[in-house]
Amino acid sequence: MSSVRISFLGAAGEVTGSSYMLEMEGVRVLVDCGMYQGQNSDGRNEGMFSYSPSDVDAVVLTHAHIDHSGRLPLLVRRGFKGDIWTTDPTIELVAVLLRDTVKLMAEEAEWRSRKNARKGLPPVKPAYDERDVEETLKRFRYIRYDERAEIARNVGLRVRDAGHIVGSAITELWFKTGGDEIKIVFSGDLGPKDVVVERPYTLIEEADYVIIESTYGDREHKSLEDTRAEFRSGLAAAIKSRGKILIPTFAVDRAQRVLYEIKRLQADPTFPKMPRIFFDSPMGEKATLIYEKYSSLLSREIQDAARTGSTPFNPDGMSFTSSPEESRSINNESEAIVLAGSGMCSGGRIVHHLKHNLWNENCNVFFVGYQANGTLGRRLVNGERHLRIAGEDIVVNAKLHTLGGFSAHGDRADLLEWASNFRKSASFFVTHGEPKSAEALAAGIRQLGYEAATPTAGAVYDLSGKELAFAREERGESILERADRDAVLELLNEITSETESIRESIADRGDFRALTPLLESSRLILQSVKNIK
Ligand SMILES: [Zn+2]
Ligand SMILES: [Zn+2]
Numbered sequence: 001m002s003s004v005r006i007s008f009l010g011a012a013g014e015v016t017g018s019s020y021m022l023e024m025e026g027v028r029v030l031v032d033c034g035m036y037q038g039q040n041s042d043g044r045n046e047g048m049f050s051y052s053p054s055d056v057d058a059v060v061l062t063h064a065h066i067d068h069s070g071r072l073p074l075l076v077r078r079g080f081k082g083d084i085w086t087t088d089p090t091i092e093l094v095a096v097l098l099r100d101t102v103k104l105m106a107e108e109a110e111w112r113s114r115k116n117a118r119k120g121l122p123p124v125k126p127a128y129d130e131r132d133v134e135e136t137l138k139r140f141r142y143i144r145y146d147e148r149a150e151i152a153r154n155v156g157l158r159v160r161d162a163g164h165i166v167g168s169a170i171t172e173l174w175f176k177t178g179g180d181e182i183k184i185v186f187s188g189d190l191g192p193k194d195v196v197v198e199r200p201y202t203l204i205e206e207a208d209y210v211i212i213e214s215t216y217g218d219r220e221h222k223s224l225e226d227t228r229a230e231f232r233s234g235l236a237a238a239i240k241s242r243g244k245i246l247i248p249t250f251a252v253d254r255a256q257r258v259l260y261e262i263k264r265l266q267a268d269p270t271f272p273k274m275p276r277i278f279f280d281s282p283m284g285e286k287a288t289l290i291y292e293k294y295s296s297l298l299s300r301e302i303q304d305a306a307r308t309g310s311t312p313f314n315p316d317g318m319s320f321t322s323s324p325e326e327s328r329s330i331n332n333e334s335e336a337i338v339l340a341g342s343g344m345c346s347g348g349r350i351v352h353h354l355k356h357n358l359w360n361e362n363c364n365v366f367f368v369g370y371q372a373n374g375t376l377g378r379r380l381v382n383g384e385r386h387l388r389i390a391g392e393d394i395v396v397n398a399k400l401h402t403l404g405g406f407s408a409h410g411d412r413a414d415l416l417e418w419a420s421n422f423r424k425s426a427s428f429f430v431t432h433g434e435p436k437s438a439e440a441l442a443a444g445i446r447q448l449g450y451e452a453a454t455p456t457a458g459a460v461y462d463l464s465g466k467e468l469a470f471a472r473e474e475r476g477e478s479i480l481e482r483a484d485r486d487a488v489l490e491l492l493n494e495i496t497s498e499t500e501s502i503r504e505s506i507a508d509r510g511d512f513r514a515l516t517p518l519l520e521s522s523r524l525i526l527q528s529v530k531n532i533k
Contacts, residue, residue: 003464004175004182006209008455009050010034011432015215015372016067017044018432021051022184024175027152030059031171031186035070035101037346038372045071046127048487050458054079057152060159061086062188063168064093064252066101073098073132076139078490083141085151087159089167089294091140093252096286098133100251102126104347120514122498145169145297160202163191164408165253166294170202182463185422187212189432192407193414194224197257197291197302201410203421209463210426212419214433215370215409217441227405231261232271234366234401239272241399242335243362248350248377250343251283253408254369256291256313258339260302261406263315275335277318280327280349284339285320288313331356343369345376354380355389363398368406373434416444428452429461495526 004024010017011034018034028051036044053075061084062068072084072094086094105126113123143149148158154176159169171186185207191198222230238245249255259279265271279285291298291313295306305312321327327349330338340350354376357363371377379387385396404411410418419428428450430442435454442452455461509515 003177003462004184005460005462006184006211006429007050007460008429008431008457010036010457011067011213012455012457012459013435013438014040014457015370015432015434016041018062018068019071020186020211021056022173022175024154025177027155028056029152029155029173030056030075031173032062032068033059033071033075034068035066037067038344038374038378040374046074048490049075049078050487052079054081056080056082058082058155059084060151060157060171060173060186061090061094062171062186063162063165064090064097065165065189065250066097068189069094069097070101071127073102073128073136076136077128077132080139082139083151084136084139085141085143085149085157087145087167087169088142089290089297090169091137091142091167092290092293093165093167093287094140095137096283096290097252098136099130100283102128102130102133108347120511120518160204161199161297162188163195163198163201164189165191166198166291166297168198170204172204172207182208184209184211184463185426186210187418189213189215189408190410190415190418192221192410193417195299196224197253197260197298198408199297199299201414201418203418205421205423207422207426209429210419210422211429211431212415212441212445213409214415214430214438214441216404216407216411217415217430217433217437217439217444219404219411219437220413221407221411222405224405227403228261228264230401230405231366231403232265234364234403235262235265236272238364238366238399239274239335241362241364243360243364243398244333244335244353244357245275245337246350246353246357246363246365246398247337247339247368248343248345248354248365249339249341249368250408251281251341252287253291254343254406255279255281255284255339255341256288257406257408258368259288259313259315259318262337263312266315274315274317275337276333277315277337278321278330278333278339279318280321280330280338280340280353282322283341285322327352344371344378345380346372351376351390355392355394358387358389358394358396358398361397361399365398365400367400367402370407370409412441412444415441416448419445419450420448422450424449426450430454 007021010019017036018032020031022029109124109126145161151157156174158172162168162170170188173184175182190201302312338353342348371381381402387394428445430438438454442454445452
């Protein structure tokens with residue numbers, strides 16, 4: 001009896017860190033290799049993989065967002081040699097995003113190293129560098145929507161439009177063993193049914209197993225009409241209060257959607273005159289150009305706008321700011337609309353705009369995307385009034401608006417509608433959501449007459465063909481455990497090389513007194529490792 005084993009490596013019981021391993025008869029396919037963001041992400045992104053990257057035959061990437069792609073350079077750095085399959089726009093977007101991420105990581109490592117130096121602690125190394133990113137980009141192979149390709153021995157792949165961001169894909173995988181074939185479908189991130197910029201998600205009927213996202217598994221967005229009305233009245237009032245209007249946004253997709261909505265409002269003669277608009281993101285211009293280049297993969301509305309020559313994503317009075325000086329000079333404008341990342345305010349230029357303006361009651365902030373637990377954006381949305389931002393205590397007097405309807409994710413109704421299209425023999429795994437939303441969506445899917453499970457992080461299931469009503473979660477000699485030993489060996493190598501480099505630099509050091517207690521505690525820790533059975 002053929003069987004495919006699936007390991008839920010990330011985005012299980014949480015939204016970020018998307019990654020799944022599929023194994024069949026020595027063939028290993030990884031779907032996504034994303035970064036963790038927000039709460040509990042410290043140290044996890046640099047951490048060990050629970051498998052050997054060199055044993056992975058192929059990777060499939062559902063879309064460019066960093067929580068799906070951000071650890072790919074680390075995978076390549078640690079030995080992955082295969083192809084990374086995805087769509088053309090994703091290849092272009094992921095190049096922009098990874099090159100930006102690696103810059104941010106280097107800056108962050110430098111900042112932490114300076115902090116550490118003052119405490120007598122060792123410098124921080126970023127998880128990967130620019131060379132790793134370039135090596136990763138060389139491994140990408142494109143696949144067109146709706147075409148089928150063989151990506152590993154007996155493994156077929158087809159990608160379908162997911163309507164989430166340009167290039168986003170629902171992933172269909174076929175695993176063939178003997179006379180048997182098991183079909184596994186990954187929803188990736190699914191767009192809302194009422195799409196504006198993207199095309200609607202593809203409906204699929206056939207699957208043995210479906211892995212479905214649940215970001216908004218317990219919530220319904222306002223309708224498109226209501227969302228637009230809410231944005232219109234909120235923005236009009238904000239313009240009248242003559243302060244800064246801040247829109248934290250992902251540089252990819254949310255920004256283009258907001259720019260398009262602003263442009264629509266500008267076409268309305270009854271709408272108040274807008275102040276200058278700054279798209280304060282070095283990535284913003286590049287991402288917007290990619291959206292324009294692939295407009296044939298976007299909604300009819302956008303294609304029509306693009307055909308008539310008016311670029312859908314450049315409202316009047318908008319400028320891109322790329323240098324940090326230009327970004328800082330926005331502080332001198334008393335009135336302006338500012339779009340900046342990161343979308344969840346966990347870093348990037350939006351942080352300094354928030355720091356400079358949140359105290360001001362004339363400032364308005366519009367949240368247009370998902371805010372993960374623990375991020376600055378989530379804390380603001382939750383109503384915290386006193387925050388420490390970039391080293392300063394800030395009181396929040398600004399008006400905050402949350403527009404769930406602008407999300408690039410489908411809501412509960414959209415997700416259930418997509419799920420209900422599968423034949424009743426399909427079984428579901430619900431992932432990519434906080435436990436409450438994942439459970440709520442799973443309950444909804446069960447009500448539709450399917451089986452549904454909500455795997456925990458690290459769970460391994462044996463998908464034993466169609467006869468079994470549902471896969472068993474098993475914790476036998478899983479890929480996780482097999483790879484754990486490799487991870488430990490890799491760590492030991494790193495410890496040895498750290499020791500060597502300290503030994504080599506010993507002649508240049510005068511701070512032996514500071515070194516001794518640190519080294520002594522390292523020795524004690526290593527001894528206690530030795531004593532663990
Ligand atoms: Zn996404
Ligand atoms: Zn996602």
